[in-house]
Amino acid sequence: MSAIDIPTDFTALHDREWDRLSHPGTWLTGRERVAVAAAARGEAASSPAEEAAAVISTAPATITRDWFDAVLARDLSTEQYVEVLGIVARLRALDTTRFGLGHNPRPLPEPHDGEPSPITTQAVIDGSWVPTIGVAFPPTILSAVPPENEAMFDVHTTLYLAPDGNPDGNSMGNMNAVREGLSRSQMEFVAARTSLLNDCFF
Numbered sequence: 001m002s003a004i005d006i007p008t009d010f011t012a013l014h015d016r017e018w019d020r021l022s023h024p025g026t027w028l029t030g031r032e033r034v035a036v037a038a039a040a041r042g043e044a045a046s047s048p049a050e051e052a053a054a055v056i057s058t059a060p061a062t063i064t065r066d067w068f069d070a071v072l073a074r075d076l077s078t079e080q081y082v083e084v085l086g087i088v089a090r091l092r093a094l095d096t097t098r099f100g101l102g103h104n105p106r107p108l109p110e111p112h113d114g115e116p117s118p119i120t121t122q123a124v125i126d127g128s129w130v131p132t133i134g135v136a137f138p139p140t141i142l143s144a145v146p147p148e149n150e151a152m153f154d155v156h157t158t159l160y161l162a163p164d165g166n167p168d169g170n171s172m173g174n175m176n177a178v179r180e181g182l183s184r185s186q187m188e189f190v191a192a193r194t195s196l197l198n199d200c201f202f
Helices: 008-022 030-040 048-058 065-072 078-100 146-159 184-197
Strands: none
Touching (some): 008 030, 008 078, 008 146, 030 048, 030 078, 048 065, 048 078, 065 078, 078 146
């Protein structure tokens, strides 16, 4: 099967994500963030963050509360875990999209120097293993680390729909949204089938 041309909005998204990935984050340096991405792609893990990334990426169905507690007991803070989770989730989304279009994964970026810029929030445990701002559900699960949540919204908006209640345009609140010729019901069918095949439930 020949490769399908990569849409320009996806290329722009990938550029933004590679810029985010290569720079210091909220709790991890640029070098640590790129190493987390490399571990998620199968490179040898040499830190608790990288080991967590490998499991999140390749065996999420095996994750249990005991595993999560053991990860945090190895000098990985909850906020660092949330940052790792955000990096891996977005990487998998981008890599999988490229695979579906018939392209190899894009080489990881070179990391930039600098230190993380810790941001503390009022996030609390409210229905999940990690603290969230508001009740825990997909749009808030990374909210303890705001830049990760914002980055997730960027990916979500480009690859699917904006995660908001706006009844117009390409938003989750628009039950009549149409993208690339797909109706909202068709989008939801594809999403539900993909979730089932990947044992992805919430």
